[in-house]
Amino acid sequence: MTASFTRxxxxxxxxxxxxxxxxxxxxxxxxxxxxxxxxxxxxxxxLLPMVLSRATAEFPTTAALSRHFDExxxxxxxxxxxxxxxxxxxxxxxxxxxxxxxxxxxxxLLRGLEALVGVITRPALEGDGFKPDYFRQEADNLxxxxxxxxxxxRRWAMVRCTEAxxxxxxxxxxxxxxxxxLPGITPQELLKHHQRVLTTAPVDxxxxxxxxxxxxxxxxxxxxxxxxxxxxxRQMPKTQIKREPGHPVKDVEDRLDVNQGVLVVGLxxxxxxxxxxxxxxxxxNGILGGFPHSKLFQQVREKHSLAYFAYSAVETVKGxxxxxxxxxxxxxxxxxxxxxxxxxxxxxxxxxxxxxETTVETLVNDMLSxxxxxxxxxxxxxxxxxxxxxxxxxxxxxxxxSVTKEQAAAAARKFTLDTVYFLNKLEGGx
Amino acid sequence: xxxxxxxxxxxxxxxxxxxxxLTVAILxxxxxxxxxxxxxxxxxxxxxxxxNPQNGQEVSVPDGIAHFLEHKLFEEEWxxxxxxxxxxxxxxxxxxxxxxxxYHFSATQNFEPCLELLLDFVQSPWFTDESVVxxxxxIDQEIRMYLDDPGWRSSANLMEALYVNHPVxxxxxxxxESIRKIDKETLYLCHKTFYHPxxxxxxxxxxxxxxxxxxxxxxxxxxxxxSAQPEIQRLLPNEPDHIAEKRREQKLxxxxxxxxxxxxxxxxxxxxxxxxxxxxxxxxxxxxxxxxGSELYTNLYESGLIDHRFGFEYTPEESYAYTVFxxxxxxxxxxxxxxxxxxxxxxQKGVPEADFERARKKTIGRIVSMNNDLExxxxxxxxxxxxxxxxxxxxxxxxxxxxxxxxxxLREHFDPARAAVSLILPK
Numbered sequence: 001m002t003a004s005f006t007r008x009x010x011x012x013x014x015x016x017x018x019x020x021x022x023x024x025x026x027x028x029x030x031x032x033x034x035x036x037x038x039x040x041x042x043x044x045x046x047l048l049p050m051v052l053s054r055a056t057a058e059f060p061t062t063a064a065l066s067r068h069f070d071e072x073x074x075x076x077x078x079x080x081x082x083x084x085x086x087x088x089x090x091x092x093x094x095x096x097x098x099x100x101x102x103x104x105x106x107x108x109l110l111r112g113l114e115a116l117v118g119v120i121t122r123p124a125l126e127g128d129g130f131k132p133d134y135f136r137q138e139a140d141n142l143x144x145x146x147x148x149x150x151x152x153x154r155r156w157a158m159v160r161c162t163e164a165x166x167x168x169x170x171x172x173x174x175x176x177x178x179x180x181x182l183p184g185i186t187p188q189e190l191l192k193h194h195q196r197v198l199t200t201a202p203v204d205x206x207x208x209x210x211x212x213x214x215x216x217x218x219x220x221x222x223x224x225x226x227x228x229x230x231x232x233x234r235q236m237p238k239t240q241i242k243r244e245p246g247h248p249v250k251d252v253e254d255r256l257d258v259n260q261g262v263l264v265v266g267l268x269x270x271x272x273x274x275x276x277x278x279x280x281x282x283x284x285n286g287i288l289g290g291f292p293h294s295k296l297f298q299q300v301r302e303k304h305s306l307a308y309f310a311y312s313a314v315e316t317v318k319g320x321x322x323x324x325x326x327x328x329x330x331x332x333x334x335x336x337x338x339x340x341x342x343x344x345x346x347x348x349x350x351x352x353x354x355x356x357e358t359t360v361e362t363l364v365n366d367m368l369s370x371x372x373x374x375x376x377x378x379x380x381x382x383x384x385x386x387x388x389x390x391x392x393x394x395x396x397x398x399x400x401x402s403v404t405k406e407q408a409a410a411a412a413r414k415f416t417l418d419t420v421y422f423l424n425k426l427e428g429g430x
Numbered sequence: 431x432x433x434x435x436x437x438x439x440x441x442x443x444x445x446x447x448x449x450x451x452l453t454v455a456i457l458x459x460x461x462x463x464x465x466x467x468x469x470x471x472x473x474x475x476x477x478x479x480x481x482n483p484q485n486g487q488e489v490s491v492p493d494g495i496a497h498f499l500e501h502k503l504f505e506e507e508w509x510x511x512x513x514x515x516x517x518x519x520x521x522x523x524x525x526x527x528x529x530x531x532x533y534h535f536s537a538t539q540n541f542e543p544c545l546e547l548l549l550d551f552v553q554s555p556w557f558t559d560e561s562v563v564x565x566x567x568x569i570d571q572e573i574r575m576y577l578d579d580p581g582w583r584s585s586a587n588l589m590e591a592l593y594v595n596h597p598v599x600x601x602x603x604x605x606x607e608s609i610r611k612i613d614k615e616t617l618y619l620c621h622k623t624f625y626h627p628x629x630x631x632x633x634x635x636x637x638x639x640x641x642x643x644x645x646x647x648x649x650x651x652x653x654x655x656x657s658a659q660p661e662i663q664r665l666l667p668n669e670p671d672h673i674a675e676k677r678r679e680q681k682l683x684x685x686x687x688x689x690x691x692x693x694x695x696x697x698x699x700x701x702x703x704x705x706x707x708x709x710x711x712x713x714x715x716x717x718x719x720x721x722x723g724s725e726l727y728t729n730l731y732e733s734g735l736i737d738h739r740f741g742f743e744y745t746p747e748e749s750y751a752y753t754v755f756x757x758x759x760x761x762x763x764x765x766x767x768x769x770x771x772x773x774x775x776x777x778q779k780g781v782p783e784a785d786f787e788r789a790r791k792k793t794i795g796r797i798v799s800m801n802n803d804l805e806x807x808x809x810x811x812x813x814x815x816x817x818x819x820x821x822x823x824x825x826x827x828x829x830x831x832x833x834x835x836x837x838x839x840l841r842e843h844f845d846p847a848r849a850a851v852s853l854i855l856p857k
Binding site for chain 2: 021023025050061062063067072074096103133137140141145147151152257258291292305326354357358365368
């Protein structure tokens with residue numbers, strides 16, 4: 001029932017993954033460049049796609065480039081930077097309507113692909129650098145966006161907890177980089193970084209839609225012209241895995257003028273996507289706090305009425321996790337206590353049949369429903385890139401269903417508290 | 431059951447209206463793993479004054495009660511409804527808007543027990559004094575969470591500036607004070623009044639048999655033996671054309687000002703095709719004048735007044751409608767002046783045909799892609815249903831619009847006298 005991706009190796013370190021399907025009314029393309037998450041380039045990785053998206057050699061102004069995509073029946077396109085473990089991926093995305101729904105049109109996908117590759121590889125230049133105006137505007141926008149993290153208190157708290165927990169590790173770096181790096185970057189230097197990305201990053205291209213695999217392989221091969229790889233080749237960056245904190249629990253507090261406190265408890269899960277205990281670990285997280293039926297939501301919100309949200313989440317490449325809730329300032333100690341108790345309960349195997357079954361079936365439902373969403377399908381394929389295991393949806397469903405209570409508890413026993421972060425109100429506040 | 435086939439989207443919508451007044455819509459989606467079912471009630475946060483159809487008396491209820499009721503329905507005497515959905519491996523949720531309340535689930539297995547549960551729990555209120563108090567604690571935290579959310583605050587403040595009397599100026603969740611006034615008797619009354627099949631619609635999409643689904647929905651309602659209920663009279667205060675205030679400002683922990691400019695629409699009272707045409711026309715004109723491909727956007731962006739987070743949207747409802755332009759900015763006063771000036775110039779000169787056509791194409795493409803995802807399709811259907819917009823009318827309507835209509839709409843809607851600004855400023 002669930003088809004899988006056909007993979008083509010276009011060059012060393014450059015892979016194309018195609019999945020033909022008639023389910024969707026659009027075709028979706030993703031292009032990933034995997035860079036290391038490292039202090040010396042994190043800000044450059046984040047800034048690069050912002051500047052690239054401003055203009056290309058063919059469409060030298062932002063308006064001209066936008067109009068071109070608009071003419072392709074509103075082809076939607078954009079970029080993102082993701083951080084999984086210590087891999088910082090620069091991602092470009094394109095979605096075009098399938099022509100069978102737009103009578104009289106043809107070639108929308110190929111024209112869209114050509115324009116997207118233009119954004120990635122053929123920027124608008126001035127001299128030996130990016131156009132200085134566009135560069136300056138985007139550097140400024142990036143600064144504002146990084147500083148704007150504080151506007152979203154929940155995300156701010158998660159990022160601050162990660163920073164504290166992973167101090168001294170690359171994972172402490174925020175996905176969008178550091179404001180203090182910006183003054184040191186020039187249009188010329190960023191263009192050199194562009195070359196570095198094009199010649200050193202492993203590349204994964206994903207295409208999902210009503211397409212023919214061979215035709216797509218030919219089209220992508222023809223359109224995506226990349227410079228030759230650097231001598232060291234396109235190496236997938238490595239992530240430093242720290243399975244235990246190696247220090248007593250750290251306490252960190254920020255004070256801002258806010259109405260609600262946010263508690264984030266950072267954990268080392270000790271288990272990653274490449275490990276055998278990966279599926280038991282996901283089940284353990286589901287029992288602990290992944291869903292509204294989980295222990296955290298039931299205890300913190302439903303039983304004690306302390307919070308509107310109370311969840312846990314895991315990052316599976318680095319091997320860290322978080323328990324978090326938005327609470328009254330005075331309830332911090334009580335909430336922290338409940339979270340620790342719930343984790344201990346899972347570790348002791350205090351899991352009833354219903355909890356296990358509900359968690360497994362919820363994870364299975366998420367997995368099966370991924371087949372209905374092109375973005376979720378790409379996420380799963382990217383998981384495969386990181387784990388080295390090419391698992392289809394059905395394989396994963398079987399693995400979830402094979403997890404026992406004891407396995408989930410054993411995985412949870414590897415979770416260790418590392419850092420307790422609290423976003424508190426200002427001292428003397430009401 | 432009526433069948434409507436759309437040759438552009440290549441989908442068939444099955445529609446039926448039951449004797450008790452309930453509309454059932456089913457969209458088969460062959461090949462999809464998920465099935466999604468939504469039940470939506472024409473009851474939102476603005477419906478806080480109405481005539482009780484049982485006794486003809488006027489009722490006024492606390493603000494935020496529709497949202498409170500949405501939360502509380504998930505609790506039954508036998509336990510928690512969302513836990514039950516989880517046991518079936520399904521995901522369930524609900525949301526309340528200004529105008530409707532929707533409960534939904536999506537499942538890759540156990541579809542039939544899930545559908546039965548959905549239809550049953552929305553018809554089975556069970557409230558106790560203790561559970562009402564507990565919910566007040568949870569919603570209190572939800573409201574406080576939004577008090578720290580600058581986007582939410584900016585939007586709420588704008589609604590207060592645009593509207594003088596209309597309850598759309600009050601937060602959907604109500605206030606910490608108003609929810610304290612909610613008790614179980616009022617919850618039962620609101621449920622009895624609004625959760626009548628004639629005031630609801632069911633939408634189901636997935637790889638399924640429409641006849642079987644219809645039969646199940648029919649059975650789930652037949653056993654409750656509803657008596658006919660006349661249309662509920664909702665009492666909305668008279669809303670003048672003018673805005674309440676020119677500007678609202680609030681200080682929060684943000685890194686830079688968050689700007690929001692709203693235009694209150696005075697052309698209200700529309701439904702169906704007329705409202706749909708106005709919706710699409712306004713979206714097209716906004717994009718032509720202010721989209722990424724426009725001169726105005728380029729100027730604002732390159733002056734550093736806006737960034738990629740700038741956006742705009744038109745919200746059309748029968749009793750109120752407005753356009754919003756919003757984004758963070760370093761200089762709110764200059765952005766306001768330049769944006770108003772740009773819109774004013776566009777009103778005078780009109781939009782070039784090429785820009786209009788480009789924006790139209792983009793709109794059509796976006797409608798096609800919205801039909802990709804079952805959850806967006808469900809939203810599109812439900813939102814349109816209560817406004818009597820035809821599900822397959824979007825693309826044909828977009829195609830029927832003319833440049834003259836667009837320019838007329840531009841002049842009529844973007845009247846600076848109906849504009850208000852909401853600013854969130856750094857503390």
